[in-house]
Amino acid sequence: MSDVDTRHDEAGADEPPERTPHRVRRALLVIAPFWGLGSFFAAWELYVRLADVRPLTLPLPSSILRHIIENPGFYWEHGLVTVQEAFWGFWLAFFAAVLVATAMAHSRFVERATLPVIVLTQSTPVAVLVPVFVLWFGFSPWPKILTAALFAWIPFVANALTGLRSIDEDTHELLRSVNASRWEVYWRLRVPQSLPYLFSAARICIGLALVGAVIGEFFNSSEGLGNTARVAQSRLLVDQLWGSVFVLAFIGVVFVLVLIAVERRVLRWHSSQDLI
Amino acid sequence: MTNRTNGAPVAESTKGIRFDAVSKWFRRKDQAVHALSRVSLDIAEGEFVSLIGPSGCGKSTLLRLTGGLLLPDRGTISVRGEAPAEARRLKHYSFIPQQPALLPWRTVRQNVSMLGQLNRRAGVAGISAEAQLELLEHIGLGAFVDSLPKELSGGMQQRVSIARAFALGAPLMLMDEPFSALDEITRADMRYLLLDLWGQAGCTVVFVTHSIPEAVVLSDRVVVLGARPGRIIEVIDVDIPRPRHEDVEDSDAYHEVVARVRAALKEGSAPR
Ligand SMILES: Nc1ncnc2c1ncn2[C@@H]1O[C@H](COP(=O)(O)OP(=O)(O)OP(=O)(O)O)[C@@H](O)[C@H]1O
């Protein structure tokens, strides 16, 4: 009887495999980034302790962390300022880029007229414009927001243009065969098609907008993490200097993670999301 | 023959498609490619016509002219009594391109419904959402209506593309080598699926292909084109009764028409 059962089992057991055969491997993959970060800081800590490096050259990561934990209000307040500047700069750059790229994608003339200006902004080290912004807007958030926007602008406009342009010809012809308007082609085809390009630009631009905001604060500011770092440098407050760096890095990471989460939902259809 | 000057409007009573001495050139730098030369052809309403010919003979060009996506340089085209561009405005066309051309961010169901949504805004309704689901069910995609295109095989994607075209319920269907990217077996199945759907819809079809068997099995008439310049060599009637099933490919009538098409193709490629 048991003989027959086994054979029946073999014949009938053509079912999908269990979903969790690699539980351990998957857990390891989740842990890996934390393990990597932990090792990095452990190595740093060990090196500073063993080689007896002067704190002024390189402080202990543990003492930097302690400084942050002991002054949460300080870092929160200044971090919030920088985040706001970077945030508005980021969206300003995004909307300006999409607007310009839309005009360029629809008209050869606009494209040829605009391209030299874009190349100009691309090849100018835009940081030299910060004093100009300060001259214009003085002691307000605007010089910082504009600098952040200027830094984020180039990847956004380049990728938006590529994305809006690179539509599938067959699909375009299909839409034209039912007499779809330019507007319909734009919303139904060009915009969705450009999302993967915009997301990959956004990943870079989060970092760039933060850099822009901080550089703006170096030049003229009484607040923000760029300011706390500059003040710390002039007064040799090593822990505060490095604390500002750590908090900035943390902010960047958090925003990129949020972006990745959004991207994974929005771009479920795209092949870039298959391997994750 | 009345002496029509180029571009003059033609009074038409026909519900089908009429090509009258249509010529088309493409200019590349200083050189002009003569893509089509004096093509004249009448296609009746509800007829299934295949265009067959060597690569570069202007089949796709003729199809684009029919759909109003290109304008002829000489001659006139009338579609249900209108110029092609006007027919397009009236949403008379369904188009099946060579690639499935599905929108990867839309599910199967959303892909099938999209063109209909665009048409509905212009006041032209296609088949209802339930009928669309039934159609997908009928062509064997019932279990995949909420799948994304990337989760389907190539043959399944092309079936979605066909369903999308029939969902419009348009009176004219233009197909540019819709099965050329498929393997031989899937391709053979697809012919009969297409015949089945066409039998129910009753639209006029212009079907571009490279495959003689495909053209003969599907069509009422096969238009054989020659290259350089693109022109009509011969229009061959296919006298095989409908409905047609796989067994027509074993019949004598089928083999006879295949032989005639092959001979016409050879004639067209012979140096003049
Ligand atoms: N947009 C274009 N610009 C310039 N020349 C073109 C254009 N479209 C087609 N041609 C030329 O017109 C001729 C006919 O092209 P067409 O695409 O209609 O051929 P076809 O019969 O569809 O070929 P295939 O079977 O390879 O698809 C070719 O010589 C081609 O090079």
Ligand SMILES: [Mg+2]
């Ligand atoms: Mg072609």
